[in-house]
Amino acid sequence: MGTLLFFAALIIEIALAAWCIITKQNHKRFKSWLRVSEFLIFGLLILSTIIVWSFSWVLPAILLLILAISAAVSLLRKSALERRYQASRTVVKTVLMTLVLTLAFAPVLIFPQYKSPRVTGPYEVATASYTYTDKKRVDPFTHAGNRFVNVEFWYPKNAKNANGTYPLLVFSHGAFGIKSSNSSTYTELASHGYVVVSIDHPSHSFYTVSDDGKVTLADKGFLQEFQNANTDGVYTNKEVYGLFQKWMKLRADDMNFVIDTILEKTSSDTDSLYKLINTSKIGVFGHSMGGTASMWLGRERSDISAVVNIDAPMFSELVYNKAADDFAASGRRYTTPLLNIYSDDVWKQLGRNTIYAANQAADQNTAEMYTVHFQGAKHLSLTDLPLFSPFLANQLQRGSAEIDKYFCIETENELILKFFDYKLKGIGSFNPPKAY
Incomplete structure (x- = not known):
């Protein structure tokens, strides 16, 4: 599950960067809604136990929370003007986000979620x-x-x-x-x-x-x-x-x-x-x-x-x-x-x-x-x-x-x-x- 989510996050970041470069726009509002959605989906996966909470998920949770809070603040500031689009800024942000995601998901990749071996005895x-x-x-x-x-x-x-x-x-x-x-x-x-x-x-x-x-x-x-x-x-x-x-x-x-x-x-x-x-x-x-x-x-x-x-x-x-x-x-x-x-x-x-x-x-x-x-x-x-x-x-x-x-x-x-x-x-x- 950790590997799947890590690569899904990387693909999303790369796809967003490509979209911005092709359209020559920042798409800041869309990105903000996406950040909030990512955090909510992460929370649902934990609540549904698809993700079994452990120490290895702490850093991804913190990262997604920070991104969601930043995105929510941006959405509330409706009057704020978007920065002028620059391709170089998009590339730099994507590279930095890739590094941050790799560091945050490193514990999940090194200590992945796994199924416990079977226990066959009658005693708890x-x-x-x-x-x-x-x-x-x-x-x-x-x-x-x-x-x-x-x-x-x-x-x-x-x-x-x-x-x-x-x-x-x-x-x-x-x-x-x-x-x-x-x-x-x-x-x-x-x-x-x-x-x-x-x-x-x-x-x-x-x-x-x-x-x-x-x-x-x-x-x-x-x-x-x-x-x-x-x-x-x-x-x-x-x-x-x-x-x-x-x-x-x-x-x-x-x-x-x-x-x-x-x-x-x-x-x-x-x-x-x-x-x-x-x-x-x-x-x-x-x-x-x-x-x-x-x-x-x-x-x-x-x-x-x-x-x-x-x-x-x-x-x-x-x-x-x-x-x-x-x-x-x-x-x-x-x-x-x-x-x-x-x-x-x-x-x-x-x-x-x-x-x-x-x-x-x-x-x-x-x-x-x-x-x-x-x-x-x-x-x-x-x-x-x-x-x-x-x-x-x-x-x-x-x-x-x-x-x-x-x-x-x-x-x-x-x-x-x-x-x-x-x-x-x-x-x-x-x-x-x-x-x-």
């Missing part, structure tokens, strides 16, 4: 956000004050099952991601009777906002480390392995802290949300670096019953081989049930890049593992970003994915739901196709 879903402060850790980025994490819950609203509680699922976003990166997945899971908590890892996330309104952006040092680690020749393999360990320690410490805090609150906090949680049924999942951290926790904690790794290397199962100066699979047995979901971006590297050596050897080293490859998908296809902002997704992953974005995310959500149902609720069986 509610959300709640909190900031947890870890009094046992100093923030490693600021070196001042305690480490904090911002979390958001998705959970069944006003619903009770036979046991009165639901399994807990903990999600970790990728590098420079945000906790809402897979909101459609959380909503689908919560609608089927899960309490899902997604974590913002401050300084690892693109941005995060605390309960008190404090905004924390991605740390520049972490950004530089991440870029250098993915650039040949900047670090040695040994240095890269050290970075893996540092990043995963932060992630794992954050996730352990969140889980422990929730477990404590289920027995001591009066908030009804925590009373919904079945503390004996816990699963973890994440995308990219968050998937790596989830696997790390699946090895560390005995109370985690299932792990979903979305498009990530298995750093917890990787070692640095000093003699070969390269990475290798540790060979240790991984006993927590594991579902791997891969895009083409990672799938094509499994046999080429030794960072994925543990993924390649996982068939021999895991007690129970399922692997699914989404053919034609790119790394961010396994998040909601291609829906929320196709432009940003294509820029970040250097091209558009071949797979249909709704098919990809909805099928992924279905797979994750069936896996957790099987491992945490004992529902049905799980034998997914190896490729889609």
Whole structure:
């Protein structure tokens, strides 16, 4: 809808300019009525919900309002004389209006209106956000004050099952991601009777906002480390392995802290949300670096019953081989049930890049593992970003994915739901196709 309205506005401006140039008149009165009409039509589209109001429509609304007010004032001043027609003035005004329209509609074009992926569960879903402060850790980025994490819950609203509680699922976003990166997945899971908590890892996330309104952006040092680690020749393999360990320690410490805090609150906090949680049924999942951290926790904690790794290397199962100066699979047995979901971006590297050596050897080293490859998908296809902002997704992953974005995310959500149902609720069986 945003793209349609943007190009319609551009066509109107160009057509008006051409009309004025051909007739050698300003047509000021007609333009004024048109400006007022455009604003009224925009308002009707919002009221009829053809346009779903969001932050991206603020600038177009302001622009159309200003133009409508200016036009209304011009119409009321009936005695005002029109300026003598000048073609150059018409061209300049049209160019300026085109630039203004482009700037005003930029948020709409970057964050277009989109249809939410389907939600199939019987429960209405509610959300709640909190900031947890870890009094046992100093923030490693600021070196001042305690480490904090911002979390958001998705959970069944006003619903009770036979046991009165639901399994807990903990999600970790990728590098420079945000906790809402897979909101459609959380909503689908919560609608089927899960309490899902997604974590913002401050300084690892693109941005995060605390309960008190404090905004924390991605740390520049972490950004530089991440870029250098993915650039040949900047670090040695040994240095890269050290970075893996540092990043995963932060992630794992954050996730352990969140889980422990929730477990404590289920027995001591009066908030009804925590009373919904079945503390004996816990699963973890994440995308990219968050998937790596989830696997790390699946090895560390005995109370985690299932792990979903979305498009990530298995750093917890990787070692640095000093003699070969390269990475290798540790060979240790991984006993927590594991579902791997891969895009083409990672799938094509499994046999080429030794960072994925543990993924390649996982068939021999895991007690129970399922692997699914989404053919034609790119790394961010396994998040909601291609829906929320196709432009940003294509820029970040250097091209558009071949797979249909709704098919990809909805099928992924279905797979994750069936896996957790099987491992945490004992529902049905799980034998997914190896490729889609």
